[in-house]
Amino acid sequence: MIATLDDLDVEGTTVGVRVDVNSPIDDDGTLADDARLRAHVDTLSELLDRGGRVAVLAHQGRPGGDDFVSLDPHADRLSELLGRPVDYVDATFSAAAREAVSDLENGDCLVLENTRFYSEEYMEFDPERAARTHLVEGLEPVLDAYVNDAFAAAHRSQPSLVGLPTALPSYAGRVMETELDVLGSIEATPEPRVYVLGGAKVPDSIDVAWSVLENDLADHVLTAGVVGNVFLIADGVDLGDASSDFIYDQGYWDEIDRAADLLDAYGDRIALPRDVAVARDDERYELGVNALPPEEGESAMDVGESTLEYYQRILDDAETVILNGPAGVFEDDRFQTGTRRLYGAATDVSTSIVGGGDTASALRRLGVEGFSHVSTGGGAALRMLTAESLPAVSALENAPEQPAADD
Numbered sequence: 001m002i003a004t005l006d007d008l009d010v011e012g013t014t015v016g017v018r019v020d021v022n023s024p025i026d027d028d029g030t031l032a033d034d035a036r037l038r039a040h041v042d043t044l045s046e047l048l049d050r051g052g053r054v055a056v057l058a059h060q061g062r063p064g065g066d067d068f069v070s071l072d073p074h075a076d077r078l079s080e081l082l083g084r085p086v087d088y089v090d091a092t093f094s095a096a097a098r099e100a101v102s103d104l105e106n107g108d109c110l111v112l113e114n115t116r117f118y119s120e121e122y123m124e125f126d127p128e129r130a131a132r133t134h135l136v137e138g139l140e141p142v143l144d145a146y147v148n149d150a151f152a153a154a155h156r157s158q159p160s161l162v163g164l165p166t167a168l169p170s171y172a173g174r175v176m177e178t179e180l181d182v183l184g185s186i187e188a189t190p191e192p193r194v195y196v197l198g199g200a201k202v203p204d205s206i207d208v209a210w211s212v213l214e215n216d217l218a219d220h221v222l223t224a225g226v227v228g229n230v231f232l233i234a235d236g237v238d239l240g241d242a243s244s245d246f247i248y249d250q251g252y253w254d255e256i257d258r259a260a261d262l263l264d265a266y267g268d269r270i271a272l273p274r275d276v277a278v279a280r281d282d283e284r285y286e287l288g289v290n291a292l293p294p295e296e297g298e299s300a301m302d303v304g305e306s307t308l309e310y311y312q313r314i315l316d317d318a319e320t321v322i323l324n325g326p327a328g329v330f331e332d333d334r335f336q337t338g339t340r341r342l343y344g345a346a347t348d349v350s351t352s353i354v355g356g357g358d359t360a361s362a363l364r365r366l367g368v369e370g371f372s373h374v375s376t377g378g379g380a381a382l383r384m385l386t387a388e389s390l391p392a393v394s395a396l397e398n399a400p401e402q403p404a405a406d407d
């Protein structure tokens with residue numbers, strides 16, 4: 001049983017709130033998209049309105065990446081979104097950070113530095129060991145409670161996600177609560193249930209396909225994107241050197257065998273693209289699978305019209321659709337059709353659930369809206385759909401209880 005904000009006596013309490021505001025960053029270091037910040041506004045506003053003293057913890061990017069930047073711009077944007085000052089402190093658990101947290105008054109909010117600027121936070125630990133890291137031992141004395149709203153990072157067992165809830169009374173924030181409600185009760189969604197697996201994370205998608213087919217959660221699995229290309233090759237289609245080299249370069253060659261095993265076991269429930277789109281003379285050009293391979297150098301970049309009509313017919317009969325990953329290279333205008341049409345068709349299904357950070361921002365850009373639920377999580381949502389437990393959620397389940405108000 002996970003405690004929520006309803007169980008927290010907030011007024012005058014200093015709360016460490018872990019959010020996931022990991023966002024695309026423009027070349028000039030500014031935020032390219034603020035969707036993940038907007039998602040946490042309800043949790044943060046509620047805590048502040050109820051008189052909490054809030055210290056926000058979050059990561060941004062991975063060490064070595066261009067998006068591995070400070071949380072200063074995030075604090076500025078949060079301040080605009082919350083309509084109140086949000087201080088930023090360029091420290092996470094040092095004396096300066098502790099002093100800033102201790103100085104918070106009721107209704108004050110500050111953002112601590114990118115947790116991953118400290119090496120321990122980019123390592124995975126069991127919760128007990130995570131509770132003995134510098135980050136947790138440094139911060140725990142100045143915090144009364146911990147709130148985890150970072151569903152999108154809940155598949156990581158890093159100190160700010162599993163160590164703090166081992167050391168402090170802990171609660172799920174509103175984003176976490178909603179995500180667990182929706183994604184944790186997939187079995188309760190109406191059938192027929194269709195999974196659409198696109199995008200480029202082939203191993204994750206094949207794990208999900210195995211799990212949902214084996215456990216009879218899926219009536220159909222529709223494949224698209226790089227995932228669809230891998231299934232086509234597994235089915236004996238010659239997609240040409242360019243698509244095959246791409247799959248090989250990504251290290252996904254072994255996935256073709258796994259896809260073939262899946263087709264052997266559950267082929268009647270797996271739908272493969274019937275045509276693909278390539279770039280020919282700089283234009284979009286569609287080829288049926290019987291006309292493959294394409295010309296040299298051409299790569300399958302999207303699904304074509306005949307696939308979209310086929311998938312539309314399956315979606316017409318569906319009561320639930322769960323989608324992850326775009327149908328094609330949506331970053332290129334010529335290859336947005338598959339994603340726009342397939343996801344557009346999914347919004348007509350009575351229960352439609354979308355997971356994936358890239359997918360969600362692509363859909364916003366393409367103007368596709370109207371889903372029952374757009375998950376903030378990419379990897380975390382996928383892992384939930386395979387019914388695996390998420391380390392940060394388990395840590396919340398096992399967290400110490402808040403002392404009673406008169407203790």
Ligand SMILES: Nc1ncnc2c1ncn2[C@@H]1O[C@H](COP(=O)(O)OP(=O)(O)OP(=O)(O)O)[C@@H](O)[C@H]1O
Binds near residue numbers: 359
């Ligand atoms: N046919 C294709 N060939 C090459 N790349 C493709 C193809 N179809 C889709 N992609 C690429 O897949 C990428 C997105 O896939 P990904 O699996 O990362 O999505 P996501 O699950 O929404 O993201 P995340 O889990 O990171 O939040 C896009 O950059 C897109 O260009």
Ligand SMILES: O=C(O)[C@H](O)COP(=O)(O)O
Binds near residue numbers: 022062377378380
């Ligand atoms: O964007 C995400 O999926 C989460 O913020 C987790 O980030 P990570 O994959 O770098 O741990």
